[in-house]
Amino acid sequence: MNASSKFAGFTVGLAAVFALALGAGAALGPEDATPADTHDTSTHDAGPDSTAGAPVADQTPGGLMVTDSGYTLALDTAQVAAGADVPLRFRILEADGVPVTRYVDSHEKQLHLIAVRRDMAGFQHVHPTLDAAGTWSVPLDLTRAGVYRVFADFTPDGGDGLTLGADLQVAGAYDPQPLPPVAATAVVDGYTVTLDGILTPGQASKVTLAVSRDGQPVTDLQPYLGAYGHLVALRAADLGYLHVHPDGHPGDGVTAPGPGINFVVTTPSAGDYRLFLDFQHDGVVRTAEFTLTAGNVPGAAAPAAEPMPAGHGH
Incomplete structure (x- = not known):
């Protein structure tokens, strides 16, 4: 057999192997054939078994689309x-x-x-x-x-x-306001709420918000919508929405009614976020507001308490 005949036979054989490989790939499909769910599960309960510090695969915030x-x-x-x-x-x-x-x-x-x-x-x-x-x-x-x-x-x-x-x-007449500065405390209607925690982009981060009044810890927070507190976080750049709830719930025999309320928050990216905490005491729901930067250096100094105007709607 001459050289050209040998080359032709080799080419035919190679084509057959390639065709078989393509057929097998089409039959099996790629590993990621099933589309991933793009809904932001971080907007709902973190749950008592959530692990702070664990990486989270789905980091798409909610509220960015009118249709989903x-x-x-x-x-x-x-x-x-x-x-x-x-x-x-x-x-x-x-x-x-x-x-x-x-x-x-x-x-x-x-x-x-x-x-x-x-x-x-x-x-x-x-x-x-x-x-x-x-x-x-x-x-x-x-x-x-x-x-x-x-x-x-x-x-x-x-x-x-x-x-x-x-x-x-x-x-009407628009009076745009700058984003309030980062602060570890907020004051609303005589209550002081202190935030402890660092937001790490792409990870489940534990954040504790403690409520006090007149310098004394509040230990009798009242359930509001089945929890001692509700937290909404909005990404400042585009208002990407994160709605998380605290670990545990009233009446579970473990969760105390204050002063601290523990949350697990997953921020999808570095940058500034605005946090809004709803809590109920003496029959009134109040909202404490914070600015926090995901990726802050631990131990960085925070500005003084940020007073909150009264009359937040619920």
Whole structure:
């Protein structure tokens, strides 16, 4: 056999092997053939078994999209006039445009609505009412004009938990505020809340918020929505949303009603975050607000306490 014949035979054999390899690959499929769930599970309960410091694979924050996983947040209007008691109406639509009317309770409510101006002013955590046609309604304090981000945190019946976000334009004179400085303490209505913890990007980080009044620790916090505290964290750069709840729950025989409330927070990236803690004492829900930087150097000095204005909505 001459050299050209040998080469031709070798080429045919190589082509056959390559074809067999392609066939096997198509039959088996790649290891990552199943699409990953992109929903941010950090927006829901961390749970008592969460491990602080552990890396978290899914780091996508919620609230950045108006449509996700086939559901859409549809505001009745995206423009309103400034006012102290402005009605907000909206629906959660399925992919076919039909409003969702069945939801699963999460922390004693079917839907949690967060509204905050894009400069982090005017934070409100409220709970709308749902009518039979699938329309949610709730009044908001929108006395300060500007662009607000509205977050709907819910679990549709038969689906996974989602947080959708949409912008709401509030007409009037706009007074944008700079992001408040990083602080380890916040004061609201005579209560002092102290934050202890470091946010490490991409990892589950333990954060403890301790409540005191008149220099004395508060040890009789009252349950609010099934917990001693609720924490919302927003990424300052784009208002990416993290909604976490504390380890344990009232009545479990382990969790104390203060002064400290422990959370596990996963920040998806380095940078500034605004933290809003809801807690209840003496029958009133209050909100303490903090600015914290993910990736802070441990032991870095923090500014003095940041006083909080009264009258946060719930």
